[in-house]
Amino acid sequence: MNLPEKYLASMKEMLGDDFESYLNSFDDTRLYGLRVNNLKISTEDFLKISPFKLKPIPWIENGFYYEEDDKPAKHPYYFAGLYYIQEPSAMTPANVLPINKGDVVFDMCAAPGGKSTELAAKLDNTGLLITNDISNSRTKALLKNVEVNGDNKICVLNEDPKQIKDRFSEFFDKILIDAPCSGEGMFRKDNKLIKAWEKTGPEVYAEIQRSVIMSGAEMLKPGGMMLYSTCTFSKLEDEETIKYLLTNRDDFELVDIKPYEGFSHGFEESDSDKEMNISKTVRIFPHKMEGEGHFVALLKKKGELDPDNNIHFVNPGFNNKVPKEVTDFLDSFNFDYDSKYINIRGTYCYLVSKYMQEEKGLRIIRNGLLLGEIKKNRFEPSQALAMALKLKDYPNVIDLDVNDERVVKYLKGETLDCDDFTDVKNGWVLIGVSGYPLGWGKFNNGQVKNKYLAGWRWM
Structure with a gap:
């Protein structure tokens, strides 16, 4: 792999004696991960029905490595939203941010939605998750992923955070910022990112990150928690961004992250860094853990949330006459x-x-x-x-075995012959697989007219 000399020099300075081990990690086999969607199924129950060769990701309770030949994106359980395919280290930010039921949460740079889906699972259809991305095209994937996930207390925005910070001043209990970055931590996984780095390096992204994290500071309630993360190694984008926030906002402080063997501390290089507790930030290096490069920092806005009066905005409702x-x-x-x-x-x-x-x-x-x-x-x-329902919630159901050929036919948009389901009534029917919804159909005398959403179909 042709790594830029400037990048290699910065990594050698950062890692010292570990530099060769880091370079050797590029020869390791790429890792693949999936995270069980606990909004729909418990991790224990998923393992009972999983057809894949899974190995636990030690620091992610519902995360697993899978083997490349498993192809989980081509399985009906993926279409049922039972899991999300995600790089193992990228599961860390949403895992670390503590979410309580009833919280109002903002995922600021959310597309394609991997972290949002885990935040929503933690909320368990309570409170509110506002999930946002500045890119209009990327929000389409974001919307699909949160809907497949089964989330029902959501809002998907397409905004520049600095344009809405006044609108949501001290509005959120929790904020996750997985900031746009130069992607150095993903060079091993996707070498196309190297060319992008040569065109747009850490200096450009650092300016964006400082704007984003300062906007987040405005939108977080006193006593609230904010998680900042990147998939890059650059100190300019990582520790320096956190130092920029702490220097300009004395109402923020770093919070300890539960340690795990292999986590590395953020770099402290001065007395000022030690006063700010920069070592409380976490780095993930691919030569120390089974995952790609990541940086995570957990921050608290000073003050206390009052559990008896959480000061949530409450909408008075709509004046619509519901048909x-x-x-x-x-x-x-x-x-x-x-x-x-x-x-x-x-x-x-x-x-x-x-x-x-x-x-x-x-x-x-x-x-x-x-x-x-x-x-x-x-x-x-x-x-x-x-996708937001459970099969038991709806009275007219066709629940297919995962090995029934009609499952894939349904996901491809084909009409189904279901005259073996003698208890099903004519009209709307909820189609499921192994007890979990896939979508709607119209049942009429043994046949199901397919209503599965065209844009989601099995290709």
Whole structure:
């Protein structure tokens, strides 16, 4: 691998005697990881049905290494949202940030959504997760991933954080910033990043990171926690960014991260660094752990959150008249909702978190759970609603065995013959695999007209 001389010199200075071990790690076999979605299934239950050769990631409770020939992205359980494919070290930030049920959380630079899906699982459909990315094209993947995950207390934004920091001043209990970076920690995984580094190096990204982390500081409540992470080794982007925040905001302090064998401390190079406790930050090096390069820092905004009065904004609700066909459908099965938080936009219906601010002035990709669409006095439920349900919640279900060839046919958008399901009634039917929803169909005398979302189909 043709690594730039400037990069090699900086790594040699940083690592000293460990430099050769780091270079030797480029010869190691690439690692692949998946993280179990505990919003849908416990880790224990997933291991009972997993068809893959899995090995635990020691510092991630629901993370596992898989073998390349497993191909988990081509398995029905992936389409059911039972796990998310993610590089092992990249699982660390969302794992480290402590989330309590009922928190209002911001994932500031979220696409494609791996960290958001874990934050949502920790929230367990309580509170609110606002997940954001500045790139409009990348938010499309972000939206799909959080919907496959089954999240229903979400808002997906497409904003520059510095443009909305005043709108959300001291609004969030927790913030995760997986900042845009030069990607040095991923050179081993994807050597195309080397050319990008040569064009846009740490100096460019450091300016972006300082803007982003200072915006996060404005949006965090006193007593709240903020997690900053990158997938680069550059001190300019890592320790120096944290020092920039602590120098300019004396209301922030670093917090200890639970140690794990192989974690390295951040570099302290001066008395000022020691006063700031920079060694509390964590570095992951590929020659010391089974993962790519990562940097993680956990910060607290001084003050205390009052558990009896958490000062969450509460939306008074919407003045929409919810059509009867919508409430009739939602009332026909086990689905907990408050009709005053159903927002009608055009023909589409959304169930919005009561903690979400007004939409006006925000570039919103999705606010709340898309329930479905009203079409000529009938209601058509959405793919997102199907993924947010449990099979036991809906009265009309076709649950297929994972080895049934009709599972893949359904995911490809084909019509199904299901006359062996004699208890199923004509009308909307929730299609599942091994007890977990995949999407909707229309059942009529033994046949299922496929309603699986076209953009999600098995290719």
